Amino acid sequence: MSSNVGSSGVYEAGDQRNLKNSEIPHPDRFEEGKENSHLPNDSKDQRTIANRLANEERKSDEKPDDPETALLKKDPTLPAKMHGNEPSKGAKIDAELQAEEEEYMERKGKA
Numbered sequence: 001m002s003s004n005v006g007s008s009g010v011y012e013a014g015d016q017r018n019l020k021n022s023e024i025p026h027p028d029r030f031e032e033g034k035e036n037s038h039l040p041n042d043s044k045d046q047r048t049i050a051n052r053l054a055n056e057e058r059k060s061d062e063k064p065d066d067p068e069t070a071l072l073k074k075d076p077t078l079p080a081k082m083h084g085n086e087p088s089k090g091a092k093i094d095a096e097l098q099a100e101e102e103e104y105m106e107r108k109g110k111a
Contacts, residue, residue: 039045047055071078076094077087087095 065073068079068082071082076091076098080087080091
């Protein structure tokens with residue numbers, strides 16, 4: 001049978017063929033899924049502890065601390081002072097606690 005509707009090119013499936021499963025590029029098992037489809041702290045997520053640990057290690061390797069975060073770890077009041085603001089009450093308390101802990105560790109180390 002022949003058709004009078006169009007040329008034979010219309011009926012060829014050259015660009016409509018599906019790839020075999022072996023030809024489809026697959027991501028690594030850990031990298032599968034949509035972005036942000038799993039929340040890392042979701043208690044109902046069935047990821048293993050090893051996968052959660054690997055995720056945290058990967059996160060810590062990806063982005064090093066920026067200079068402001070590094071300064072924050074040294075002195076909690078420093079970022080506010082750098083921006084010309086008075087440190088918050090919480091930052092002042094954090095600085096006091098940090099100083100007390102350092103003093104305690106020094107005494108503990110000498111004793």
